[in-house]
Amino acid sequence: REQRYSEQHSSLINKAYRTLLNPLSRGLYLLELNGVEPAQETDCDADPVFLTEIMEINEKLAEPGNEDILEETETLIKVKQEELTKEVTTAFERGDLQEAKKLLAKMKYFANLEDKLKNKKIPS
Amino acid sequence: VAVGDAVPRQVVDHYENPRNVGSLDRNAKNVGTGLVGAPACGDVMKLQVEVDENGRIVDARFKTFGCGSAIASSSLATEWVKGKTVDEALKIKNTDIAKELCLPPVKLHCSMLAEDAIKAALADYKLKQDPNKEESEKKA
Numbered sequence: 459r460e461q462r463y464s465e466q467h468s469s470l471i472n473k474a475y476r477t478l479l480n481p482l483s484r485g486l487y488l489l490e491l492n493g494v495e496p497a498q499e500t501d502c503d504a505d506p507v508f509l510t511e512i513m514e515i516n517e518k519l520a521e522p523g524n525e526d527i528l529e530e531t532e533t534l535i536k537v538k539q540e541e542l543t544k545e546v547t548t549a550f551e552r553g554d555l556q557e558a559k560k561l562l563a564k565m566k567y568f569a570n571l572e573d574k575l576k577n578k579k580i581p582s
Numbered sequence: 583v584a585v586g587d588a589v590p591r592q593v594v595d596h597y598e599n600p601r602n603v604g605s606l607d608r609n610a611k612n613v614g615t616g617l618v619g620a621p622a623c624g625d626v627m628k629l630q631v632e633v634d635e636n637g638r639i640v641d642a643r644f645k646t647f648g649c650g651s652a653i654a655s656s657s658l659a660t661e662w663v664k665g666k667t668v669d670e671a672l673k674i675k676n677t678d679i680a681k682e683l684c685l686p687p688v689k690l691h692c693s694m695l696a697e698d699a700i701k702a703a704l705a706d707y708k709l710k711q712d713p714n715k716e717e718s719e720k721k722a
Contacts, residue, residue, distance in 0.1 A: 500620055500694060500695050
């Protein structure tokens, strides 16, 4: 019984560590702690310029492997994620939870792009 | 992977043989473009319609980056809007899409995204036809 207790807690600790380590999951958790639900509904009036940018990066990634484009795209995604992380931090510091929520939604799109890029780099 | 995660055959079909993938000229006056995103899962969907002078949708294309259900929903949406008038297409409901594709509850939001994409594309088309109507249209 004690072993199961340890296992459960060890697993919880791992989950907590992973959640807090990643800025996106950390931010979403902070929203949750403050009683704000992460963005759920379709972004119909979301910034069309932003969505267009996400579409374009997706299209670039979908193109057959060109090393240079991949590297360029990887850098772009990293830069955007860093920018967004800074903006989210500022929003939380200001107590502007709605702004944090919007920014975290944007980070989700970039997190997906990061995953897609990682999968592209793995030889299949 | 939980039991009951089996992908419905219809979704696999649309995923492996998507219909109408591509783009239309977004600058053409009779083309409406809808660009929507789902913040919870980070899916993006672009749906375009080409409407003839009688208000009938003669062509439709989509580009979706997301899960199989989102791709299937938008693929089905482009199939369904073709041949319909703008007003008929506005009646397409996410529940119809979900039912046709046998989407599980956890993927219902994908069909909602497709419905929103259709509406966004049609709204864009309408706006292009009569920019002055924008204010009254927004209330609809």
